[in-house]
Amino acid sequence: MQQTLDDIHRILWIAGGLFLAIIGTIAWIVTKAGVGAVSAAASVSEKLAAGELQERMEVKGEDEVARLAASFNHMAATLQDQITQLAQLSRMQQGFVSDVSHELRTPLTTVRMAAEVLYDARDGFDPISKRSTELLYHQVERFQALLADLLEISRFDAGAAEPDLEAADILGIVRDVVEATEPLALNNGSEVRIVCREDRVVVDADPRRVERIVRNLVVNALEHGEGKPVEIAVATNADAVGVAVRDYGIGMSDDDAARVFDRFWRADPARARTTGGSGLGLAIAAEDARLHDGWLEAWGSPGNGACFRLTLPRRHGEGFAASPVPLSPQDTSLPAPPRALSALVSPDPEEHHD
Template sequence: MSDGRGIRRPSAVLRDWRSWPRRIVRAWRRSLQFRTVVITVALSAVAVLVTGTYMSISIGNDLFQSRLQQVLVESKNAASAAQTIFDSSDAGGEASTISLLSSAKSAIIASSSSRLIALYATPGQSIGETTVLSFASPELAGNGVITQQLQDAVAGDTDDQQYWQSVPLPNQTGGTDPGIVVGSPLTIPGAGQFELYIGYNLAEAEQTLVFVQQTLLLSSLALILLIGLIAGLIVRLVVKPIRTAAETSEKLAAGQLEVRIPERGQDVISTLARSFNGMADSMQSQITQLAELSQVQQRFVSDVSHELRTPLTTIRLAGDVLYDQRESFPPATGRTAELLHTQTERFELLLGDLLEISRFDAGSASLDTEPTNLVRLAEDAIEQMESLAEQAGSPLRLVAPGGYFEAEVDARRIRRIVRNLLGNAIEHGEGKPIVVSVDSDERFVALSVRDYGSGMTEEEAERVFDRFWRADPSRKRTIGGTGLGLAISLEDATLHRGALEVWSRPGAGSCFRLTLPRVQGRVGSVAAGGQSSPLPLVPGDAFGEAPAVAELRSPTGSTSMVGDDRG
């Protein structure tokens, strides 16, 4: 948020920081370019880190070994120079020895370029008054600089060798610098065995190593950044045609059949573009042909249905006359008149369904909505189908627990859906009770028709809304259906932006559920799967009887009870 002066408040900045991980995850999932650049930079950083670490260690070791060899040579030269001075002198007495030691100290400093010198008498020998010959520079006199381990090694030497050890040397700032102390045995005539220690400060070598490491670090960061920029540029050049192909595919899927991918050059991407455009041309041609054929078929069905209505009306009138006078005909002729009447009615229903299907196929079907009480509509449909249910031995029961039952629907189409569902339940209910449930919430209203007949397998349930499909083709229709009822019901539900779904199991019956939005246009389409439906698709009595069925089976219950449980 801003305070009106363009300054963002800390809370808004904090929220932005908190949203960064979510944005990064979203970019990782959606952007191929982002993932490629991140992976390239990460792998490059690992490679640079390993290489830089190896180079830093190698350079550090080389610097140390080089400096070590240098100080060993200097220390050897300094010890040799001092021993030469001692050996060439025939001075006697402590005063002469001290003067000789001063000359040796000057020679050591001149040979080793180090002023950190210590000279100790070797323990375990009788040296009389010569203990005053021992001395040490302040930097080497501290505890722990010249370790006991180094002193023991120098004192026990018999071959005039050098011994060295890495030690911390105090500096002027109160801290320590890395250093090396080299020990050598010396013999002073008339004074006995001594130990010479020379310290070398490696601060300059350490500074050189730090400078090299900083240079490597900065170079590595610059290299990683450069690799990221190069990878981003290259991936962008590669991903851009892919993104164009994806956008073109989405437009083709949306019906824009004329869009194509631009073709440039002769590389692989151009070959892909040409292949894709060729495929799009072929698809456009085939889709256009199929659309034309579909239009011709729809027009043919519509025209034939219209043209058949006139002779069908004439046949219907003539058939009604014969049907009304069938009692005066011989039995065979009377039966013929009844068959003619029945089949003419069925033919008329089939023509009506074909005309309705042709309207759906042509996209010309429309809704005439008005506020409708779905419970009252269900009661009317049950009343119309009650006689057929009695003939089949299937009592009907309406269960409406209460709620927002009014919805903006096309009452004619919804009534047709309910009649089709009831007819289907009576057809396959095997004389068992049928329960119609109505429920609603603030957004949706739902109606389900539950029968306890033979049921269907999952494969059969997937095809139940197909046109002219029958689970058992050999089974005779008992209520004169046309085979288009459920297909038209599904189209009517879809036209309302609703959903018509089915649950069925062999031996457990079936449940058809219709879910509709209460107000057209206020909410989106009902999601498949029914998360928004007020009624469950799988009934609670999936493998048993509902309480409403138990009431129908009770001795006091009516065999054709139509009830309303709204209380």
């Protein structure tokens, strides 16, 4: 009887071991199939996110995993078709803007010449004709500026814009811009001040594009500064150069500051063009800053004005961690600047000193 019991125990242990082995093998196979499918889906998803839209999962059999793979492949194919259509539409839009802008240049030049002739002879016209001639002349000028901006935007979209880098004196560029915008400053009753502790600030940059950025920022500050002072701070550190343009006019909200570099966007819901240019100036300025591997940032507070900060690397191809000038009164990323620079972000223009 004892021998029989021992044989039964031995058989039970062997059967239990075989049963556990079979269950373990089945569990391993099922887990591998499920985890393998998830791992394959994750790998293909990462490749799709990286732009490899042709990647697909391998479909084997007719089980649930195969259905998952087939559904995933169908989703990937649909996304690829939609992305391809959007890319084609974007290229068509860019080509349309570029072609129309080029085609409009010739007739616009002719219209401008005729408008200039009429404008020069306007003193001999009756009051109504004189006013109409002045309106025609100024609107043609505005149209020409918009056309030039559209051509520049089309070059950015096509990837054809390249900076012509050289050793440029940023402080000299700022002074030239202030001198060029002096008539506008006098007309608006605003005083423009330059704050800098150095005589020259030389960086690797495209002077034409940097001058366009600074001019756009200064003109915007004068137009929205409500006759209050406009201050331009220029500062450097070991890696970067910063130019901040601060006004004390109508200001803008955080939402406005986040969208101010969008094309054709205006804070005025009515989108009235009583002030400002084509609506592309800040968008072009942001693209110019990106060409230099730099930053163009905005801050504003309703009723307390706005500040735009351009930061460029001192040497092309080398990065930088922070800007040497503050952007807002709450900017704590920098050590406390000297009073001349801290005046730039003071909310009270009366606190400023040259």
